[in-house]
Amino acid sequence: xxxxxxxxxxxxxxxxxxxxxxxxxxxxxxxxxxxxxxxxxxxxxxxxxxxxxxxxxxxxxxxxxxxxxxxxxxxxxxxxxxxxxxxxxxxxxxxxxxxxxxxxxxxxxxxxxx
Amino acid sequence: xxxxxxxxxxxxxxxxxxxxxxxxxxxxxxxxxxxxxxxxxxxxxxxxxxxxxxxxxxxxxxxxxxxxxxxxxxxxxxxxxxxxxxxxxxxxxxxxxxxxxxxxxxxxxxxxxx
Numbered sequence: 001x002x003x004x005x006x007x008x009x010x011x012x013x014x015x016x017x018x019x020x021x022x023x024x025x026x027x028x029x030x031x032x033x034x035x036x037x038x039x040x041x042x043x044x045x046x047x048x049x050x051x052x053x054x055x056x057x058x059x060x061x062x063x064x065x066x067x068x069x070x071x072x073x074x075x076x077x078x079x080x081x082x083x084x085x086x087x088x089x090x091x092x093x094x095x096x097x098x099x100x101x102x103x104x105x106x107x108x109x110x111x112x113x114x
Numbered sequence: 115x116x117x118x119x120x121x122x123x124x125x126x127x128x129x130x131x132x133x134x135x136x137x138x139x140x141x142x143x144x145x146x147x148x149x150x151x152x153x154x155x156x157x158x159x160x161x162x163x164x165x166x167x168x169x170x171x172x173x174x175x176x177x178x179x180x181x182x183x184x185x186x187x188x189x190x191x192x193x194x195x196x197x198x199x200x201x202x203x204x205x206x207x208x209x210x211x212x213x214x215x216x217x218x219x220x221x222x223x224x225x226x227x228x
Binding site for chain 1 (some may be wrong): 116145147149154155156157158159162172179204206209210214215216217219221222
């Protein structure tokens with residue numbers, strides 16, 4: 001069975017600073033990888049996904065993530081954050097074969113300070 | 115745009131009551147999912163469904179059941195509500211049984227059991 005670990009439960013950064021949110025996964029088979037964002041009082045929306053091909057994936061709102069198979073990681077980055085990026089971020093995986101079930105990490109709360 | 119609508123944003127019920135949470139999607143998606151979200155635990159899958167009248171247990175099905183009588187509607191049922199079922203509940207849908215399709219989420223129902 002697969003599992004996902006988000007290494008930081010909270011990340012505070014100043015506005016216009018770069019940020020990296022870390023995600024590591026464990027699986028015995030190949031996986032698809034996703035990052036979702038949850039703004040206050042809303043459901044989750046997709047930021048980006050890795051299915052195959054280039055290991056650097058670009059998403060919405062200036063975010064990108066890099067898939068590293070040897071380190072089983074899928075870290076999310078943004079070079080310059082804005083106040084509006086304050087939200088909770090979830091990393092998730094699903095297996096290529098079998099049921100289309102997502103397994104989520106515990107979430108990282110990103111707080112942007114002016 | 116896909117729209118997933120959960121019938122209530124906030125709900126307060128008493129211990130022992132039978133509780134129904136309703137979810138409707140408007141994009142003819144085959145797959146529908148129910149998660150609960152708790153601080154520090156991320157999202158955990160309760161039940162999912164690939165088709166009308168079928169259901170499969172997720173990771174934490176105890177104390178819950180589901181119903182899918184029509185393709186667009188997926189209901190979560192708490193047979194006899196208990197205080198440890200106080201949580202945020204999220205419904206999601208996706209278009210394919212292949213794991214590379216993103217899930218689309220509703221805004222959630224915050225359920226309190228007194």
